[in-house]
Structure formats: structure tokens, C-alpha cells
Amino acid sequence: MTVMEQRGAYQPTPPPAWQPRTDPAPLLPDAQPYRVLGTEAAAKADPELLRRLYAQLVRGRRYNAQATALTKQGRLAVYPSSTGQEACEVAAALVLEERDWLFPSYRDTLAAVARGVDPVEALTLLRGDWHTGYDPYERRVAPLSTPLATQLPHAVGLAHAARLKGDDVVALAMVGDGGTSEGDFHEAMNFAAVWHAPVVFLVQNNGFAISVPLAKQTAAPSLAHKAVGYGMPGRLVDGNDAVAVHEVLGEAVRHARAGGGPTLVEALTYRIDAHTNADDATRYRGEDEVEAWRDHDPILLMERELTERGLLDEDAVRAAQEDAEALAADLRTRMNQDPVLDPMDLFAHVYAQPTTQLLEQQAQLRAELDAEAAGPEGAGR
Ligand SMILES: Cc1ncc(C[n+]2csc(CCOP(=O)(O)OP(=O)(O)O)c2C)c(N)n1
Numbered sequence: 001m002t003v004m005e006q007r008g009a010y011q012p013t014p015p016p017a018w019q020p021r022t023d024p025a026p027l028l029p030d031a032q033p034y035r036v037l038g039t040e041a042a043a044k045a046d047p048e049l050l051r052r053l054y055a056q057l058v059r060g061r062r063y064n065a066q067a068t069a070l071t072k073q074g075r076l077a078v079y080p081s082s083t084g085q086e087a088c089e090v091a092a093a094l095v096l097e098e099r100d101w102l103f104p105s106y107r108d109t110l111a112a113v114a115r116g117v118d119p120v121e122a123l124t125l126l127r128g129d130w131h132t133g134y135d136p137y138e139r140r141v142a143p144l145s146t147p148l149a150t151q152l153p154h155a156v157g158l159a160h161a162a163r164l165k166g167d168d169v170v171a172l173a174m175v176g177d178g179g180t181s182e183g184d185f186h187e188a189m190n191f192a193a194v195w196h197a198p199v200v201f202l203v204q205n206n207g208f209a210i211s212v213p214l215a216k217q218t219a220a221p222s223l224a225h226k227a228v229g230y231g232m233p234g235r236l237v238d239g240n241d242a243v244a245v246h247e248v249l250g251e252a253v254r255h256a257r258a259g260g261g262p263t264l265v266e267a268l269t270y271r272i273d274a275h276t277n278a279d280d281a282t283r284y285r286g287e288d289e290v291e292a293w294r295d296h297d298p299i300l301l302m303e304r305e306l307t308e309r310g311l312l313d314e315d316a317v318r319a320a321q322e323d324a325e326a327l328a329a330d331l332r333t334r335m336n337q338d339p340v341l342d343p344m345d346l347f348a349h350v351y352a353q354p355t356t357q358l359l360e361q362q363a364q365l366r367a368e369l370d371a372e373a374a375g376p377e378g379a380g381r
Helices: 001-008 040-044 049-074 088-096 109-114 120-127 151-165 183-195 226-230 241-256 287-294 300-307 314-335 343-347 355-378
Strands: 101-103 171-176 199-205 234-238 265-270
Touching: 049 109, 049 120, 049 241, 049 300, 049 314, 088 109, 088 171, 088 199, 088 241, 088 300, 101 151, 109 120, 151 171, 151 183, 151 199, 151 343, 183 199, 183 226, 199 241, 226 234, 226 265, 234 241, 241 265, 241 300, 343 355
Parallel strands: 101 171, 171 199, 199 265, 234 265
Antiparallel strands: none
């Protein structure tokens, strides 16, 4: 039989039946952003939680305003304000247990403060002083991360390690919409899903990566949809509705704690201020857009709800404002004191085992500082 005849006799067998490895349907995000405030579900919200969230939102708004003012007075090098995004900041901090970890980005100073980090220490990095400024282990808040999305693989690593050790720890990592286009985002999401790590990703979609609007950096149907490709559930929530964000994050944290693996939460919000004090937002967005979001302000939404339910009277408003003013006054006083800095600290905490070059540089700086301290006479000896 010729080769051609043999081929003619060949009967192809059908390939094995294919089906998706994971049913994508339960992973799909909410068709519409999940909301509580202004809906029937709000009636079920715990009054104590509403009051607590409200007080923290008011404090947060004041903290943002004061930190921005400090940049104008030359007391703070840069401040990426989260005005308009306070609901996400506060809910992320309040939803965690003490034993959990928060992984913030540079925009999330407020989340760190709401979790108990000293308000001045939280600004150390943005002041241009050394290192993180606060002890990450004290409140379990990782350093504010400036390189986009690099905090995400760290969060996954910590959460995975905790699970391997049998520790009951969940990591909540915060990132901006722009950060979701980074390679680190992909790597973190993939490892988290494959390892089933107890981690929650909170994407604050505030519409812009500095001046780049979302449509120019992703063609995804929503950022929450990205979850499905990695095999984890995606959730879409109104990021200005503090109760809704708290609820969605709470569910995701409980799911992770119970061994259910990671969740990606996209919170739709808006950055009312410019990217930082160094940015002019009028160059890439119109005032109409900003005004429309002011009507959907997180504090306004909460005030309406509390007032309708008779949970907010003048005394409660005044108490929240006084508390916020006290925070701002403390920030002003302490930020107006010149920090005492030791230039030798530059070399601390860089490597566990300093490199030869670093040791040489350290010795050189020591010699320069000693010579300076000795003055012209000492230098001549
Ligand atoms: C790896 C990396 N690339 C670029 C930058 C410069 N950069 C700083 S902020 C920013 C925009 C980030 O936007 P987004 O993630 O949406 O966060 P937002 O500032 O809106 O909170 C960019 C590109 C950076 N910090 N890190």
C-alpha cells in the first residue's frame, strides 16, 4: 500500500470534548455598580457603621485639605490628594481586622491614617524625608508605594506566605486605574488566583492616570472584568458610596479569609483635586465634569442618608467637624516643626548586608560630616 493509500484510510478521531476549566459566569462583575445609599438596601445598614463612616469621611476630607495647604506653604513636597475618593480610603481601612495587612499606593495616605498610622508619619515620604516614615509592622500597613502596582505582588506574597504558615491574615491591596495596565498588576493577579491567596484587590477607578483618561489606556469592558481572565470574581461598586464599598470589600475579605481566594473590586470614583499639587487638571478635563461628580460626593451621599433616617443632628455634625479640625491643627503644628534628620540614615535599611560600595560611600559621608562639624580649624589639622 502506498503512503497516499494509507492516508486515505486514516479516520480522524474527534478531539476530546472541551469545556472551560472554570465556569466564568459566577466570576462576572455586577452589571451595574453596586449601590446602597439612596436605595432600599440602605434601611438595613447599621446606624453605628453609618455614623462611624461619616465621621471618618469628614476627617479624611479635612486631612486632604490640610495636607494640600501644607504643600503650598512648602512644608510638604508633594501631596496626591484623595478628595472625592474618601469613601474608598475609609472603607478599605475599616473593613480589615488588626491582624490583616493593607498595601496602599501613594494616593492612599488617608487609608493608612484611618487604619491608625500617625498622620504626620504617614506624610514622611511625601515630605521628602527618609524611607517609609512609619513602622509598617505597627499597624500592618505596608509602605506607600510610588512605583505603580509594585505593592500588588508584595500583597500576594505576604498573603500566600501567611496561608502557608496557617496564619489567619488577609491582605488588601489598593491600586489606581492606570496601575492595572502595569505588568506587576498582571503578575499579582495571576499568582493570587493560581495560589488561591487570601488577598483583595481594590482598584480605585478615578477616571485618570494623571492626564490620561481610562479609554486611552484600556479597552476592557470594565476593570472588574479583568478578574475573569485570571479566574477570580470581579465586583463593580459605586466608589463614592461608603456603605456599598464597605459591604463589597467586607464580603471579599470574608471570602478570602474562608479560603475562597482573591477578588478584584473596581470602585467607580473621581479625583476632585488635581493629580498632585504639581498638576494642572484644567488642561485635560472640564469643570462641568468635576461639578457633576461634586453632586455625587461621598460625604453628601452619607449626609443625605443619615439625615433621612434621623441619625444626624447639628450636634453630630459639629462633633465630626471639631474632631476633623483638631486633626488638621495637630497636622499643622507638627508639620511646621523642622524635622531633625541624620544624613547617615540614608544608608540604614537599604540592604541587610551593605555592599562594599555602600560602605565606602557611608565612610566618605561620615568623613565629610565630621570635617564640617570640626569647622575650618579642624579641617586644617
Ligand atoms: C512604574 C511607574 N510608572 C510610571 C509612574 C509615573 N506615574 C505616577 S502616577 C501615574 C498615574 C497613575 O494613575 P492611576 O494608577 O490611575 O492612579 P491615580 O494617580 O489616579 O491614583 C504615573 C504614570 C510611576 N509612578 N511608576
